[in-house]
Amino acid sequence: MKGEAKVFRGTAKKLILQPLKAVYWFHEMDEFESATLQHILQIRPDVVHCHDLSTLPTGASVAGRIGCALIYDSHELEMHRNATYPEAVKRKRRRLEERNIVKADVVITVSESIADHLRDDYRIPRPIVVLNSPDFEHTDEGHKTLRTDLHLGEDAPLAVYVGSVTINRGIENVVRALPFMEAVHFATVGPRRKETEKLLIEIAEELGVRDRLHLVDPVPPNDVVGYIRSADVSVLPIQNVCLSYYYCMPNKLLESVFAGIPVAVANLIELRRFVEKTGCGLVMDETDPRSIAEAVASVIPRRGDFVVTGERLDQLIAEYSWAAQAERLRGVYRDLRRRTAR
Template sequence: MPETPQLPTVAGRPARVVSLVYNDASADSRVQKTAATLRAAGADARIVAISRESAGHAPGPGTVGAGVPVYRVHDLDLTRLLPGLTRGWRRWRGRNPDGTTPVSSVPEPATGAAPSTASAPPAVGGEAAPPAVHPAQAVAVDLWMRLYQTTRLGYWWLGAVRAARDVAPDVVHANDANSLVPALLTTAGTPGRVVYDSHELWRRRNTRQDRWLAPAVDALVEALGTRLAAGVITVSPSIVDWLQRRYRLADPPTLVRNIPTARQVPPREGGRLRAMAGLGEDDKVVSYTGSITTGRGLEETVDALALLGDDVHLVLLGYGAPQYVTRLLVRARQAGVADRMHLVGAVPSELVPQTLADADVAVVYVRPICLSYRFSLPNKLFESIHAGLPIVAADLPDTAEVVRRYGVGEVFDARSPAELAEAIRAVLADPGEYRRAAGAASASLTWEGEAERMLGLYARVLGARADR
């Protein structure tokens, strides 16, 4: 494998890069890979994230991934700071004081009903809010959650700026628009520059449609950030085009897709998915990997499973909010396939291809309920290709283009469970060619190939300050 190109030094030292991300960075493979690549290219790269003590990610310094330094800023977590208030708040909203929701409060969807795509706002401590029982209560909960989440973000911004300024970075890598404000504040009045990495189409992501202030602020921040940034990166060709047109950028954003690092396709017999689900070699395994949540076509996939033979099983590798998982299990029971849907938990991102290897086909399904989803290019597509699996993918522009170009599977109408079932049936009937195509495609679809473009952008950004 060729050596990683080296970035210019600044004033005789490695370039200092701070990557800002509004999560704990423990499971964000893109953020980890970006920082690791910059370090391999000679930069002093580190991550500034947010703490999540309930998951074991305390405030202060640490490492993630392959030893990448991370500093986690204190989170404004009222569950920890004001436990008595939190317990009272939960009782008032119909929860148990420990934060769990009584099973009786989780509604069962009506048979044949279309799945809801609305996401409940997170509650104190990050829980999802159950349905309110009174209109006044619903308004109070909504106003409180908006205020709390806005204050929580602002609190992280302040901590992130302090942590980043201590490093005196040459470049601040802003992961998504919610980190643009602290990135711009960190570099204000300094020679430092900002690189904006848009992991999705931020202004058209899946959010509540009854809001007006937050989208207006998002639009203002991203418009200002893209114009002030020294470089813009994003994850799919469609988002590249949208950002360039919307903000009238002289140069298109740099395309850096979120693809796993180069590796050999694991042997099928080395996979773990069947063992995790308790399935045998005679079973047909349809895999799903990623967040178990709304907008991922899981309801339609359950409906499609009911149209397939009794030997076909759906195995979900990932995690989701308990309320959503409960509703999905209810739907599976109503469809008569509860015994053929298996939730096996999550594994670290670097182990996903190895784990998936003994599946028969991977479903890559994002419902186009917002423009960001329509333009997405999911990690699970590339993880499944790296596992050597045939793909059954929703007919969305960027996803379908990859599937068709490399011949790794079939594309189906994203609105039709019947078409999904037919595509799965077609692949299961003759998977060999698709498996061979996936193995060949994995050799050229690598993070190292994507990172070359990112490092080229960084070389240009650092060029003005580089040693001559």
């Protein structure tokens, strides 16, 4: 009876929440514009910098009314996100992006593949890529590290996942890989979705590896690089469930490399390109726990072969660090100033 009641409550929750989510998603951008448009018009900005699709229609409206410059900063491939939208919401989102992206003076995005996709899909000039890179130059180099927080000795193999513990990140496959990785501890560092956290614990208990699974709260962004530096390998098991993920170039990859940690990455196009270019780790089948285990087990004893140091590290910093991305962003604004001054 209790089990039946639990199933009923779960079903009822879905029946109530899903329609409410659909209503919210459908009106999300309209509500943002209602709440902000008049305030922005009063400010009369020189540039409206719109982060993601939820703000783009409002920014385009402001630019059209007062003639200011418009930047569209697309942090994901909005039409192909890790989200299940009703068809009516999908059509509205597509219509709004298609209508307004062509009005932008500059489009910015976060990976080369997304830039190519947006260029080809909307027939616009190729967006400028500003990577989501860590500000590791200001990281906390104190004594607090992941390994010390877990009370693990230096001889205990430690794999880490950095970022949100949520659906389609493949973290459960890493837990399923633990029985094939003798003595390896696996820690997540980041905010946790309750349902995903519960699933990870259930899998670990079922497989008898709960003592080697560690769910750690997030640390301040500027501290991540220093905090995870004591791990032996960083695992990026992101699942290929949408184009936005397939094209992703996530912050956690660069955080790991700048922390001096080898990586085991999913076979996604940007991750694979980066690993092949830099030699900083191995590519694995993110859907297969045995493949994940093989990659991790291969990297840990050969850590020194994969850590990027010396001149190679200097080159990576020059190209991929936040300082390099910030300069690229400043260049966007300098170019806009020149154009508007004519």
